Amino acid sequence: MVASFVNNFRKPSMGWWGAAAVVGAAAQLQQSDLWPREHYLAPLVACIAVGWVAGSGRAKHPGASAGLLLACAGLAFALVGVRASVFDAQRLDPMLEGRDLQVVGVVSDLTQSSATGLRFRLRVESAQWEGRAVNLPPRIDVGWYSGLAPRGGASERADWELQRQPQDLRPGQRWRFTLRIKAPHGSRNPHGFDYELWLWTQGVQATAYVRAGAQDAAPTLVAETWAYPVAALRQAVRTRILSRVADPQAAALIAALVVGDQAALERSDWDVFRATGVAHLVSISGLHITMFAWGAMALVGGLWRRSPRLCLWLAAPTAALVGGFGLALTYALFSGWGVPAQRTCLMLATVATLRILGARWPWPQVWMLTFLAVVLSDPWALLQAGFWLSFVAVGVLFASDPGGRIPAAAPGPMPHSAPASANDPRDNLDTLESPSVLPSPEVTAWQRWWGPGARRVGAELRSLLGEQWTITLALAPLTALLFGQVSVVGLLANVLAVPWVTLVLTPLALLGVLFPPLWGGATLAVEVLMRVLQTLATWPGAVWMIGMPPWWLAVLATLGGLLLVVSLPWNVRLLGLPMVLAVPLWQAPVPAPGEFELLVADVGQGNAVLVRTAEHALLYDAGPRYSLDSDAGHRVLLPLLQATHTRLDRVVLSHQDADHVGGAAAVLATQTEAELLSSLPLNHPLTVGRDARRCEAGQAWDWDGVHFEILHPRPEDYAALPPPKPNALSCVLRMSSGGQSALLVGDIERAQEAALIERRSITAGQSGLQSTFLLVPHHGSKTSSSAPFLAAVQPEVAVVQAGYRNRYGHPVVEVMDRYRALSTGNGAAQAVEIIDTPHCGAFLWRSALPHNGVCTRNEGLRYWHHRVP
Numbered sequence: 001m002v003a004s005f006v007n008n009f010r011k012p013s014m015g016w017w018g019a020a021a022v023v024g025a026a027a028q029l030q031q032s033d034l035w036p037r038e039h040y041l042a043p044l045v046a047c048i049a050v051g052w053v054a055g056s057g058r059a060k061h062p063g064a065s066a067g068l069l070l071a072c073a074g075l076a077f078a079l080v081g082v083r084a085s086v087f088d089a090q091r092l093d094p095m096l097e098g099r100d101l102q103v104v105g106v107v108s109d110l111t112q113s114s115a116t117g118l119r120f121r122l123r124v125e126s127a128q129w130e131g132r133a134v135n136l137p138p139r140i141d142v143g144w145y146s147g148l149a150p151r152g153g154a155s156e157r158a159d160w161e162l163q164r165q166p167q168d169l170r171p172g173q174r175w176r177f178t179l180r181i182k183a184p185h186g187s188r189n190p191h192g193f194d195y196e197l198w199l200w201t202q203g204v205q206a207t208a209y210v211r212a213g214a215q216d217a218a219p220t221l222v223a224e225t226w227a228y229p230v231a232a233l234r235q236a237v238r239t240r241i242l243s244r245v246a247d248p249q250a251a252a253l254i255a256a257l258v259v260g261d262q263a264a265l266e267r268s269d270w271d272v273f274r275a276t277g278v279a280h281l282v283s284i285s286g287l288h289i290t291m292f293a294w295g296a297m298a299l300v301g302g303l304w305r306r307s308p309r310l311c312l313w314l315a316a317p318t319a320a321l322v323g324g325f326g327l328a329l330t331y332a333l334f335s336g337w338g339v340p341a342q343r344t345c346l347m348l349a350t351v352a353t354l355r356i357l358g359a360r361w362p363w364p365q366v367w368m369l370t371f372l373a374v375v376l377s378d379p380w381a382l383l384q385a386g387f388w389l390s391f392v393a394v395g396v397l398f399a400s401d402p403g404g405r406i407p408a409a410a411p412g413p414m415p416h417s418a419p420a421s422a423n424d425p426r427d428n429l430d431t432l433e434s435p436s437v438l439p440s441p442e443v444t445a446w447q448r449w450w451g452p453g454a455r456r457v458g459a460e461l462r463s464l465l466g467e468q469w470t471i472t473l474a475l476a477p478l479t480a481l482l483f484g485q486v487s488v489v490g491l492l493a494n495v496l497a498v499p500w501v502t503l504v505l506t507p508l509a510l511l512g513v514l515f516p517p518l519w520g521g522a523t524l525a526v527e528v529l530m531r532v533l534q535t536l537a538t539w540p541g542a543v544w545m546i547g548m549p550p551w552w553l554a555v556l557a558t559l560g561g562l563l564l565v566v567s568l569p570w571n572v573r574l575l576g577l578p579m580v581l582a583v584p585l586w587q588a589p590v591p592a593p594g595e596f597e598l599l600v601a602d603v604g605q606g607n608a609v610l611v612r613t614a615e616h617a618l619l620y621d622a623g624p625r626y627s628l629d630s631d632a633g634h635r636v637l638l639p640l641l642q643a644t645h646t647r648l649d650r651v652v653l654s655h656q657d658a659d660h661v662g663g664a665a666a667v668l669a670t671q672t673e674a675e676l677l678s679s680l681p682l683n684h685p686l687t688v689g690r691d692a693r694r695c696e697a698g699q700a701w702d703w704d705g706v707h708f709e710i711l712h713p714r715p716e717d718y719a720a721l722p723p724p725k726p727n728a729l730s731c732v733l734r735m736s737s738g739g740q741s742a743l744l745v746g747d748i749e750r751a752q753e754a755a756l757i758e759r760r761s762i763t764a765g766q767s768g769l770q771s772t773f774l775l776v777p778h779h780g781s782k783t784s785s786s787a788p789f790l791a792a793v794q795p796e797v798a799v800v801q802a803g804y805r806n807r808y809g810h811p812v813v814e815v816m817d818r819y820r821a822l823s824t825g826n827g828a829a830q831a832v833e834i835i836d837t838p839h840c841g842a843f844l845w846r847s848a849l850p851h852n853g854v855c856t857r858n859e860g861l862r863y864w865h866h867r868v869p
């Protein structure tokens with residue numbers, strides 16, 4: 001009866017209503033600012049009314065269908081809008097940024113410790129500022145740094161003191177801290193990771209660090225609570241894994257698979273996973289949970305069929321669905337209940353429910369329903385690569401399954417020979433496997449127990465491998481588009497690693513929680529896996545980088561990939577090939593000969609500028625190091641170089657300070673052809689084993705009609721006594737062409753500015769330093785940007801590269817006032833255009849359009865992005 005109701009409920013137009021709702025939700029995600037909440041309520045009511053009228057008058061009026069579609073879209077738009085505005089109302093009051101607040105809260109998730117300290121998530125219970133209660137967002141990310149911390153407020157020359165060191169925090173503990181808090185703020189770069197969106201989807205609306213200096217109240221443990229028992233258990237299991245498994249690599253991978261904590265994985269291991277395209281397995285992605293569900297269903301179904309009595313009580317396919325889904329849900333919860341895991345469980349639950357209710361819908365409608373369920377529960381999933389990967393994977397499985405072998409299924413989780421109706425009790429004896437009910441006398445006891453099950457598992461294993469192959473093949477174009485690289489060995493690596501990790505390593509790692517000696521077996525499985533992956537990763541041409549094409553080409557190529565795998569005649573399928581191949585043939589736009597462009601990357605507190613001419617590219621500085629295992633090279637510059645398909649000819653490192661060379665090792669490792677020009681000491685590790693020279697005034701070269709020259713330091717500056725500070729040796733680079741010029745000066749200070757003015761006016765007359773574009777020296781510090789220097793350079797565009805709320809207070813207000821007081825000399829007074837990366841994100845400046853620079857933060861601005869005060 002339920003089945004017939006569900007099947008009657010389905011209407012041919014339902015897929016279209018679902019599609020309209022997804023379009024409505026997607027349209028809301030395009031809003032740059034949220035409306036006031038009541039403005040969403042009006043369309044909400046209107047859409048329900050339109051839907052009601054159109055629905056009741058459907059048969060009579062041809063316009064009614066359009067009305068219904070519009071109502072579905074409007075309803076989804078308004079619902080997502082209301083939800084976003086309710087969440088947004090809790091956002092951090094900008095007045096509280098940078099204040100010391102007394103906060104009481106409960107640790108709500110696993111803590112992450114590293115050499116720099118401890119990070120954890122806090123559910124805020126109460127907060128006070130100077131004795132008054134204030135409102136904080138309910139969920140914040142907190143760091144408690146070890147070692148030295150600046151005393152007092154932000155200043156250029158802070159005193160440093162040893163603060164109280166992080167303690168062993170556990171989920172469920174209630175603590176009282178002094179916190180210094182700030183709004184979520186991430187770097188914004190072309191093709192970069194949207195950290196602010198990520199925090200929004202995590203429900204985190206502020207970040208903070210613990211003030212634990214001598215003058216601050218000591219952090220106090222107020223109480224142990226039973227809030228967050230799952231997180232507390234996960235942390236206990238993680239501690240056990242890390243203490244019981246001797247091999248750190250195996251311990252890290254087992255912890256990642258069991259409790260979903262990837263923090264202990266080394267970056268070199270991540271590089272291997274990425275190069276071989278199996279990172280999704282380690283990060284508990286939707287694909288991994290789906291594969292786990294598939295394995296669990298096969299196991300539950302296989303065991304269930306052993307007992308005819310159980311089968312009479314509940315059909316084996318239904319038991320497999322419920323049991324398998326239950327196990328997958330438990331695993332997803334235990335492995336951290338991350339957003340991808342939540343989405344996958346929702347998709348699986350939708351498909352399983354339809355299946356159990358006996359619905360026999362065509363696959364595109366089931367697919368659309370799972371899509372709709374995810375989009376309505378988490379609309380921001382539409383903006384995330386992982387969602388599209390697992391979603392397209394599900395679609396590929398539906399589409400590539402010619403005989404409907406998968407009954408209304410997610411990626412292969414259902415038993416494939418499931419009878420047409422799971423509700424029919426006659427199927428309980430599983431007619432397709434009838435020998436299992438009445439075993440022949442020759443069959444041994446072992447075979448009687450396992451025989452048919454083993455055959456079934458064997459058949460399902462083969463079909464899993466087949467499906468895995470199809471998914472990997474079909475996802476290749478999408479992966480390439482989302483991540484800008486094709487892992488050529490990824491196909492092979494996935495075919496080997498997916499069954500190994502899902503069916504061998506993960507079960508051993510999970511069962512080890514109950515019986516720790518099994519972790520010995522898991523360690524062995526990790527060793528085998530890593531050995532195979534490392535071998536594959538070293539194959540020549542393992543990773544093939546492609547540029548990031550425009551979105552329309554990306555959509556075309558994805559459709560081409562899908563077309564290649566669906567069950568259609570081959571001459572139709574082959575049409576997909578040119579659509580896919582258009583991507584690697586696509587070329588990113590470059591400046592015309594005689595023109596140049598600068599991309600001032602948003603790397604936080606540090607310098608990194610990508611310079612490009614028609615056929616050459618140069619990187620000036622490589623940004624800061626953020627922590628022991630994270631720097632601007634890995635996080636910002638490599639993705640940028642990869643997305644723009646840029647090969648560097650030269651890397652200039654102005655001087656050896658960490659905010660200029662922090663990301664250099666990562667960049668130089670991948671740009672093996674690039675020549676290094678720097679003021680680094682001769683024996684500096686970065687210069688070893690590569691084509692490296694000292695930058696010296698007088699060096700000059702021409703690239704595609706653009707003249708480059710080094711203005712500072714002179715050879716004798718290196719030998720000066722006492723040895724100059726690294727800042728004083730900053731390589732100064734000037735480039736010019738067709739009346740436009742740019743000056744990149746690193747961290748030079750007043751004395752070097754004066755020396756430059758003197759030398760340049762002698763050798764090249766008044767205009768020797770004049771530059772349209774100036775990278776503001778030393779991030780806008782008081783030590784630099786002297787008035788005579790600004791008068792000599794006469795910049796029209798001045799760009800400060802600094803971190804948001806950095807601890808040095810860069811750029812200093814009085815220095816910026818000096819720039820504002822300038823006006824460019826040509827005719828009518830025109831103010832200098834002043835740009836800073838905290839407000840602008842990455843800044844693109846082109847010599848062809850010197851007054852039309854582009855701020856990445858203003859491009860594609862959405863309501864979840866931070867508006868810098």
Ligand SMILES: [Zn+2]
Binds near residue numbers: 607657660
């Ligand atoms: Zn610096």
